[in-house]
Amino acid sequence: MDAHNEHAHEGVNYDGIVGPAVALGFAVFIFAISFGVLCVNAGGSVPKAMTMSLLVFTGASQFSAVSVIAAGGTAVSAVVGALLLGSRNAIYGVAVAPWLPGSLKYRVAAAQFTIDETTGMTLVQNSPERKRRAFWVTAASIYGFWNVGTLIGALVGNSFDTQKYGLDVAFPAAFVAMVAPLLATRKAQLAGIGGAVVCLATTPFVPIGAPIVMSAVVALIALVPTQRKSRRS
Amino acid sequence: MSWTVVLVLSLGAFALKVFGFVIIGDRKFPPQVEAVIALIPAALLCALIMKDTFTAGHDLQIDARAVGLIVAVLGVWRKVPIWLVIVLACVATGITRAIS
Numbered sequence: 001m002d003a004h005n006e007h008a009h010e011g012v013n014y015d016g017i018v019g020p021a022v023a024l025g026f027a028v029f030i031f032a033i034s035f036g037v038l039c040v041n042a043g044g045s046v047p048k049a050m051t052m053s054l055l056v057f058t059g060a061s062q063f064s065a066v067s068v069i070a071a072g073g074t075a076v077s078a079v080v081g082a083l084l085l086g087s088r089n090a091i092y093g094v095a096v097a098p099w100l101p102g103s104l105k106y107r108v109a110a111a112q113f114t115i116d117e118t119t120g121m122t123l124v125q126n127s128p129e130r131k132r133r134a135f136w137v138t139a140a141s142i143y144g145f146w147n148v149g150t151l152i153g154a155l156v157g158n159s160f161d162t163q164k165y166g167l168d169v170a171f172p173a174a175f176v177a178m179v180a181p182l183l184a185t186r187k188a189q190l191a192g193i194g195g196a197v198v199c200l201a202t203t204p205f206v207p208i209g210a211p212i213v214m215s216a217v218v219a220l221i222a223l224v225p226t227q228r229k230s231r232r233s
Numbered sequence: 234m235s236w237t238v239v240l241v242l243s244l245g246a247f248a249l250k251v252f253g254f255v256i257i258g259d260r261k262f263p264p265q266v267e268a269v270i271a272l273i274p275a276a277l278l279c280a281l282i283m284k285d286t287f288t289a290g291h292d293l294q295i296d297a298r299a300v301g302l303i304v305a306v307l308g309v310w311r312k313v314p315i316w317l318v319i320v321l322a323c324v325a326t327g328i329t330r331a332i333s
Binding site for chain 2: 027030031034039042043044045048051052055056057058060061062063064065066067068069071072075078079081082083084085086087088089090091092093094096097098100104107108110111112114163164165166167168169170171172173174175176177178179180182183187188189191192193194195196198199200203204205208211212215216218219220221222223
């Protein structure tokens with residue numbers, strides 16, 4: 001899946017693309033190692049962890065699925081929760097598609113790399129040419145770091161007693177790091193609080209894993225019109 | 234973690250990406266749909282944090298994991314590098330378990 005061969009053009013300015021792309025890659029690398037460790041400890045294996053990272057390739061979803069399985073949740077709730085988390089990649093696809101025109105094959109390939117980091121890096125560039133380059137440079141960096149990190153984590157994962165070293169907390173710690181940048185708006189904060197409340201309130205009563213899926217309902221508050229003044233006052 | 238889960242997730246995640254990028258492509262999602270989808274990660278990630286910290290099966294419980302969560306939240310808030318946040322959170326929980 002080489003990223004078309006257009007990186008090699010002469011006179012292209014990579015300033016402000018390669019540096020941030022590598023920095024993002026390094027951050028992702030840490031998540032990837034954690035993912036590999038947690039995946040093999042949740043009854044996964046090196047091939048399963050690698051298949052996830054090579055094919056699923058969207059971190060939060062992978063963590064979510066493994067987290068639900070590790071807790072004893074059903075396969076259905078693991079998959080549905082993970083796919084709900086992955087639905088944002090569809091929005092990202094719409095956002096970056098205008099900057100990545102090409103054949104059907106090219107666009108299907110680009111779609112696989114359309115995730116948080118590549119979308120963010122693409123949209124902040126100021127010219128179509130730089131947007132396209134930023135997308136592919138970031139894709140290469142993240143894909144490389146993500147899969148190498150997963151492999152390292154999966155290979156060493158079985159030698160850890162995850163409980164003893166507190167490694168099970170790598171799940172919530174990683175989720176805290178992932179969610180923090182999302183909580184910039186009032187509605188996102190409300191969605192976060194709502195999701196947390198739904199999870200805790202339903203856990204005793206529904207199948208393990210189902211609270212994660214159910215928490216997505218809170219996102220419907222997006223449809224409530226925002227208003228500056230309270231209606232009642 | 235069965236192969237079925239791995240493969241269904243692989244196909245589903247790819248399908249979502251292709252749906253946005255290729256099928257919808259240059260057109261737009263209805264703004265309401267986009268707004269709802271945009272809020273899903275905040276809700277789900279916070280739900281996952283609660284599940285991974287405060288639940289064990291169907292039970293709610295507060296244990297050594299809560300210490301790790303507090304450390305993680307403080308670390309992210311103080312803009313500590315992500316790798317260090319994860320390491321510190323795990324160490325904090327590990328130590329708490331060891332001494333309790």
